[in-house]
Structure formats: C-alpha cells, structure tokens
Amino acid sequence: MTTGVALNATDAANQIDATVQLAREAAAAGLRSAWFGQTFGADSPQLAAVVGREVPGLHVGTSAIPVFGRHPLLVSSQAQTAQAATHGRYHLGLALGTKLLTEAGFGIPFERPIARLREFLTALRQLTETGTADFHGELLTATTPIPARVPGAENGVPLLVAAMGPQALRASGELADGILPYLAGPRALDEHIVPAVTAAAKAAGRPAPRIVALVHGVVTDEVDSVREKVTEQLAFYEQIPSYARVIELSGALRASDVAVIGDEKAVAAEVRRYRDAGATEVVFSGTEIAGAADRRRTWELLGGLAGRW
Template sequence: MQIGLAVGDVRGPATLATVLDQVRVAAGAGFATAWTSQALGWDALTTIAVAGTAVADIAVGTAVVPVPQRHPLVLAAQALTVQAAVAGRLTLGAGAGIDAMVSGMFGLPTDRPVLRMREYLTVLGPLLRGDSVDYRGETLTAAGAVSVSGGVPAPSVLVAAMGPRMVRVAGELADGAATWMTGPKALGEHIVPAINKAAASAGRPAPRVVAGLPVCVTDTAEDVRARIAEQFALAAQVPEYRATLDREGAAGPQDVAIVGTETEVAQALTQFRDAGVTEFMAAPYGTADEQDRTVDLLAELAR
C-alpha cells in the first residue's frame, strides 16, 4: 500500500504558497502522491497544476472534484490541460458531490446520482482519450471532442464511491475508487470486494482503491478526537457519509480518523493495507507541531 499526502484546505486554511510548500515536503519525503480536494476555496485542478509544475518528482491528484458543476466537455479540457502541465502525473478523482451543496448552493438536480455518474463517465472516458462523443442520455447531453496537441495521455480516473451502486459504477467505468471518512471494516467487507468484482466482470484491470482520512500522531488522542468531531461534524450528518459510518459502527468522523502515538498510527494503517486499499491518502490533522510529527511518521512508513 502506497501512502499519499493531502495538501491544502483539508489540513486547515492555507495560502497558495502554503500548498506549494506542502507539496514540496511531500515530494522530498518520498510520498507517492500529493492530493487536493475541491471545497469552497482553491480550485483543485488549478492548484494541482500550479503545484505539479513547480514540483516535478511526485504524482498529483484530485480527491475529488464534484462533477455536477462541470460538464464533461469542460472537465475533460481542464483535466487534459493539467495532465499536460504535470507531464502525465495526474489522477483525476471525480464525485457526485454532496447533495446539500450541489442543490443548495448551485441549484442543480441531485436525483439519481448513480445514473448521473454512469452517464457522465460514459462520456468523460472517450473525451479524455481524444475521441468524439455524441451522447443523449436521460440526464446528460454531450456532443463534440476535446482536441489538445502533443499527445497528452488520459489521466487515471477515480470515482468517489462508498455506496454499493456507486462502487459498481466505479469498477465498471473508472480506474478505481476514492473514499473519505471510511474505515477499514467498510472497505474490507464492502467496498474492495465489490469494486474488484465489478472491474473483473467488465474486463477491466484490478482497480485502485484510495482511502482518505485525517491522521494525527499525538499523545493526547482524546483531545484530538474531540476536535475532529467538531471540525468534521457535517460528515456525521449528511447521508453520503452517514451510511458508511454506520457500516463501520462509528458515531462520527472521530471514530474512523487515525489518531494516536507513532505505534498506534502505524498499526492502524496496516488494517487498511489488509483491507485491500492500494493507496492511503493521509490528511495530517491538528496544530503545526502535530502535523509535522504526523508527516515525519508517515514519511518513515512511506519509505
């Protein structure tokens, strides 16, 4: 199991210069990938293009970009632009988005999310490969192609997938799945077997499974878990995460976050490896000192 490092706002408010420094640290420490997410701050794809251009010796990825706001013709053009900028090191993580944000902020429909993602990926894959599409589905219409010069290869595509039907779509139409706030039980008993089966049935290679969680190396675990419970309280309430937390038997994010001493964190990470996770995306949590201590341990484990 490889270990990647989350950079940017998921670790706390960050300037663009701070994000670049985090990517440089990740590359220098030997982490597999620097991951950024799309929230309410920096644009994930633009940020990772800037960072990946400045730091050449680490893979970069989005985990994830919500797709309802970006037509596949638009996202394909953005992704291929980033892929060219970072010399083929991009993993494009995409997701259906959180219902409350997609509908509440953008006024976009959120019904039938699995069908919407299936239709979206049906179009996105060919566009990333440089093919023309003429698609008229139930939720999506797309006609045209994205033409970029220089033979830019299609990036690997991951889908934010935790529920059974979305996991099946990820296995059939993408290169794997990315999860957030999902523990080893839900991954090992539900997500990994299901996506492997779906990929095999579709004749696709063994999928990637990238699991993301807050990580904090600390001697005051109870205090840190209380802070995580407060900061990530939304994840315990929205249906997208609540169902996965229930499968884990967790009351909230504080119960699935990896928190403890160096020995305890290292032992916890082995559970994800044993569950079939191919890459762990660690989001260092806490104060600057806590994050530094966490990155030091993770870098040692990554080596």
C-alpha cells in the first residue's frame, strides 16, 4: 500500500451503497486503499468488510475507533470478521478519542487515556493473533472462556494508532504496528513523530513502524475559495490540544495551513515531502470538498503517484 483515500458518503441517500461506488472509483483510479472514519454513525469495520468484499484487491481500513466506550473483545470480533471477509486486506486503526465526545456521548470520564490505550492494545493483540486472551489490567479485563478466533483471520490484523503525542507514540511503537497521524505536516513527521515512534519500536524489538500519514487535501484550481471552506471545516480540530500541538509543530497557525490544496504539480510535490519525511503511506481525506470533478482529479493524481512511489 502506498496511496489511499478516506471515503465520506454521509450525505448520500444510502451511505453503504454510495461508499461501495466511491471505492470502485478509487480502485479504478489506481488508489491502493480506502479508509473509513468512526463516529456515532456507520460501523467502520463493518463498512470496510462490505467494501472489501465488493471491491477485490482494494485494502480497507478503519481510522479510527476510539478506545473509550469499546472493549477489546468486541473490537477483536469486528476486526477479525472484517479481516476474514476481505481475505487479509483489513487494517484496524485505534484512537484515544476526545474528552468532549467521550464524556458527552458515553457519559464516562476521559481519564488515563494512555494507560487505557496500552491495556487495550495489549489485550487486542492477544485476541487478534491467538484468538484467546487472559489479560487483567487496572482498567480493562479481557479473558476468553471460549475461543474468540474467527476462521479466515488466522494471520491477525494490523494494528495502527492515531498517535501524535509523545506518550501515545511511545505506546504505539511498543505495542502497535504503526501510526495514523492526522493534520501532522512533513516537518512534524520528520522532526518529532517518526523519530519518536521508530525509537520506541526499536527499543521494544519490534519492526520499523508503518507511518500512514492522513493528509487533508484536494487538487483544484480554486485554491483560495477551497482553502476558505477547509478553514471552516477543520476549525474544530484547533480546539483539541493534541491537534493544536501537532499543527504548531508543523509550522502552521491553523489546521487549514497544513491542508494540501493546489494543482497537480503542487499536490504531487507535497506528497513527496510526506514520503521524504518518513511516511510509508499517504491517505488523502476531504477530497470531496471541491466537488466531484476535483475529487476525481485528485484521485487520478494519487493513483498515478502510487505506481511511482
């Protein structure tokens, strides 16, 4: 996998049907992977399983399931089912989530997120790799009085984390297969994120981690008006400390400053910057913001870049 796209069909009459059609277009454009967010709407692993079955050869991923309000046993069942359905093309992304959505949505305190992430990853890896678990932590318990293996998912599930802060990067390097940083520009990747997670993985005796850079961007000639829309769309992230920090580390003032918006030449140059900063894969999100024509234009460029990565 080298280049991919996050698919968003929440405004469609039928989100599942529309997402499958978008995934077919993405694959036809040469993109290697399609990723699906997780909020309070569609179930991302289930959506990935459907798309993976309908579009053979396309890798599918969740980006990302918050660890609060979930349990490793249930997430393992979802992930293994998606992995079996796609014959090994599913990639599971996890996230800490946010205090606002955790406490308002689930009514539970957003406390000790890094400790919860560590316990969640430890239990989840046992489950996805062996189909069993006997984990007793401070915050989570996961045991399997009966097997939890899904036939067809024996090779496990890649575990990625939407990590950007020092503690989350350390936990991800030690316990996950890679990271899914969002709104982290090439400077933040090169100087802070990639060195931290790579060092943690090396110290833990794990392979070099995957760096799946989630980039908000689109190919368009209407740069100023699109950037204005993106500024409004991404303003929410500027209120979240982890995102505000990584935006600053990227040398930017606002989230929209990290967005990649321009013609084919400009966007291709930025993709190369992400690759040079350590990204092993680049996934574009928000490509629908300038309309269907510019979305297709963006996908054609990214698909072409996939073959030259």
